[in-house]
Amino acid sequence: MPLLSRLHQLLNADTCHAYIHTLRWKDRSLHCPRCQSHAVGPWGNYHYRPRLKRYWCHGCRRTFNDLTHTLFAQTQRSLPHWSLATFLLCLSCSSRRIARELGVHVRTSYRWCWWLRNAALSYEMDRQLVGTVEADELYHTAGSKGQAKQGGKRSLGRRPRRRRKKREPGRGHYDKDRPAMIAWVSRQGPVVVQAVRDFTVTTVQKAVDLAVQMGSRLYTDSASSYRALNGYVHEFVNHTKKEYAHGEIHEPIPLIEFPCYSALNLFGRAPWLEHSKG
Numbered sequence: 001m002p003l004l005s006r007l008h009q010l011l012n013a014d015t016c017h018a019y020i021h022t023l024r025w026k027d028r029s030l031h032c033p034r035c036q037s038h039a040v041g042p043w044g045n046y047h048y049r050p051r052l053k054r055y056w057c058h059g060c061r062r063t064f065n066d067l068t069h070t071l072f073a074q075t076q077r078s079l080p081h082w083s084l085a086t087f088l089l090c091l092s093c094s095s096r097r098i099a100r101e102l103g104v105h106v107r108t109s110y111r112w113c114w115w116l117r118n119a120a121l122s123y124e125m126d127r128q129l130v131g132t133v134e135a136d137e138l139y140h141t142a143g144s145k146g147q148a149k150q151g152g153k154r155s156l157g158r159r160p161r162r163r164r165k166k167r168e169p170g171r172g173h174y175d176k177d178r179p180a181m182i183a184w185v186s187r188q189g190p191v192v193v194q195a196v197r198d199f200t201v202t203t204v205q206k207a208v209d210l211a212v213q214m215g216s217r218l219y220t221d222s223a224s225s226y227r228a229l230n231g232y233v234h235e236f237v238n239h240t241k242k243e244y245a246h247g248e249i250h251e252p253i254p255l256i257e258f259p260c261y262s263a264l265n266l267f268g269r270a271p272w273l274e275h276s277k278g
C-alpha cells in the first residue's frame with residue numbers, strides 16, 4: 001500500500017497549497033512571476049483546485065497563481081505527491097522506492113527526481129563558502145560489478161569484480177577508476193563537495209577558487225596540494241606527527257556524514273520553487 005494513502009491527513013492538498021504560498025512569499029511581497037510587477041490583486045480561484053489562489057496582474061494583464069513558473073505548474077499529479085517525493089528524495093530514497101511509496105510509475109518518479117535535483121543544483125552552483133572552511137578529500141573506488149565493457153550479456157573474460165573494484169596502491173585518479181572527491185565545509189554550515197580528476201596542485205587550486213571565496217581561512221591536513229594554495233589564509237594539522245587537532249584547527253567530520261548535510265540544505269532551500277522543467 002503506498003505511503004501517501006496513509007498520510008492523507010497530514011499531507012492533503014489544502015496544507016500543501018498553504019505551505020507553498022507561505023514558502024514562496026514569506027520573505028518578499030507578492031508579485032507577478034512573468035513581468036515582476038507588484039500591481040496585482042486577487043482573482044478568485046479554480047473550480048478544480050479550490051484552495052489554489054489566483055491573482056490578476058495589471059502589468060501584463062494575465063492571471064497567475066502560487067504555482068506559476070514552478071515545477072508544479074500544470075502538473076497532472078497533486079501537490080501531496082510532489083511534496084512527499086521531495087521529502088523522500090531528501091532522505092536519499094531511490095526513485096524506485098519513491099515510485100512505490102507514491103503509487104506512480106518508476107519512470108515518472110525517475111523524471112521527477114531528475115527535475116528536483118536539477119532545480120536544487122541551479123540554486124547552489126554559484127554559491128561560494130566564506131569565513132572558516134575545513135577541507136578534506138577521499139578517493140572513491142568505482143564499482144564495476146562485473147559488466148562487460150561493451151554492455152549486454154557477453155562473457156567478461158575475467159572474474160566479476162563483485163561489489164567493488166579492487167583498489168590500486170597510491171592516490172586515486174580518474175583514469176584508475178578512483179577519482180578524488182574534495183569536501184569544503186564551512187563552519188557556518190554549508191557544504192560543497194566536488195568530484196575532481198586528480199589531486200594535483202593545479203586541480204585543487206581550481207576547485208578551491210570555485211568553492212571558497214578568496215581570502216577565507218582554510219583548515220586542512222598537511223597534503224602538499226593544500227599547502228601550495230594561493231589566495232587563502234591556510235593552516236593545517238600534521239597527521240604524520242599524530243596531530244589531529246591544534247587549537248581550533250581541525251579537519252571536517254567524517255565524509256560519511258555528508259548526505260545528511262546536503263539533504264538538509266536541499267529541503268531548507270525549497271529548491272522546487274521558481275524553476276521550470278527545461
Ligand SMILES: [Zn+2]
Nearest residue numbers: 032035057060
Ligand atoms: Zn505580470
